[in-house]
Ligand SMILES: Nc1ncnc2c1ncn2[C@@H]1O[C@H](COP(=O)(O)OP(=O)(O)OP(=O)(O)O)[C@@H](O)[C@H]1O
C-alpha cells in the first residue's frame with residue numbers, strides 16, 4: 001500500500017501586513033518531521049493551517065491529492081493535534097476528559113477503554129487518572145494533551161511543542177512513545193529543543209520569518225557546515241575581535257574565559273579545536289544575527 005501524502009503548496013498566511021507563513025511548499029510522507037524555528041518563525045501558524053483551523057491567504061494543503069477544506073470531517077478523523085496552549089476542562093478527571101474526547105471523535109466505548117488505558121500508561125498518568133485536571137502540574141497537563149492527540153490513532157499527528165514542560169525522564173518516554181507510534185504515520189513536531197528531535201526526526205524543517213530556509217535529514221543539514229566548526233577558549237577581552245572576524249555560533253562561560261564555537265573555513269587560531277558539526281550548531285547559526293544565513 002502506498003503511504004499517505006500531505007502536500008503544502010505555496011502556503012501563505014498574512015495577519016494584516018504581517019506574513020506569518022510565506023509561500024511554503026513541502027511534501028510529507030509517513031515519517032517524523034521536526035519543525036524548528038525561533039519565536040515567531042511561523043510554526044504554530046503553519047500547524048494551524050495544516051489542521052484546517054486557519055484558512056490560508058493563498059496556496060493550499062492537500063491530503064492524498066485533495067484540498068483539505070473539501071475533505072471536511074473525513075480529514076478531521078485522520079488528524080490528531082496538540083495545540084501549543086491547550087484549554088482543558090479543569091473539573092474533569094484525566095480519564096473522564098479522555099473518554100469525552102474519544103466520544104467527540106466517534107470512538108466506540110470498548111475501543112476507547114482499551115486505548116485510554118494504554119495511553120495513560122504511556123504518558124505515566126495511570127495513577128493520577130482519577131484526579132481532576134485542575135490539580136495537575138504543567139508537565140502532567142502536557143502529557144494529557146499528548147494522550148488526547150494520539151487517541152484516535154491518527155494518520156496525521158501534529159504536536160506543537162509537545163516537550164515543553166516535560167522533565168528529562170518524561171522526555172525520554174515521549175521519544176520512545178513516538179518512535180513506536182510513528183510507523184506508517186505522518187508526525188510533525190515543533191520545538192526549540194534540538195536535542196529532543198535530532199535522533200527521532202527523519203527530516204528537519206527550519207523556519208525563519210515564515211519561510212522554510214532549510215530541510216533535510218540531520219546528516220544532510222549538518223553536512224553543510226562539516227569541517228567548519230571550531231571551538232576556541234579565549235578571554236572576554238578578545239571576544240569582540242573574534243566576533244568581528246568570524247560567525248560565532250555559541251558562547252559559553254568557563255571561569256575567566258569564554259568558550260566560543262565558530263564557523264570558519266580555515267583553522268582560525270593556533271589553539272582552536274576542530275569539532276564535529278551538530279544540528280544545534282546549524283540551528284544556532286541560522287538564527288544568529290550576524291553572518292550569511294541562507
Ligand atoms: N492571530 C494572529 N493575529 C496576528 N498575528 C499573528 C496571529 N498569530 C500569529 N501571528 C503572528 O505571526 C507570526 C508567527 O507566529 P507563530 O505563532 O506562528 O510563531 P511560532 O513559530 O509558533 O512562535 P513560538 O515559537 O513563539 O510559538 C508572529 O509574528 C505572530 O505575532
Ligand SMILES: [Mg+2]
Pocket residue numbers: 043044045084160
Ligand atoms: Mg508556536
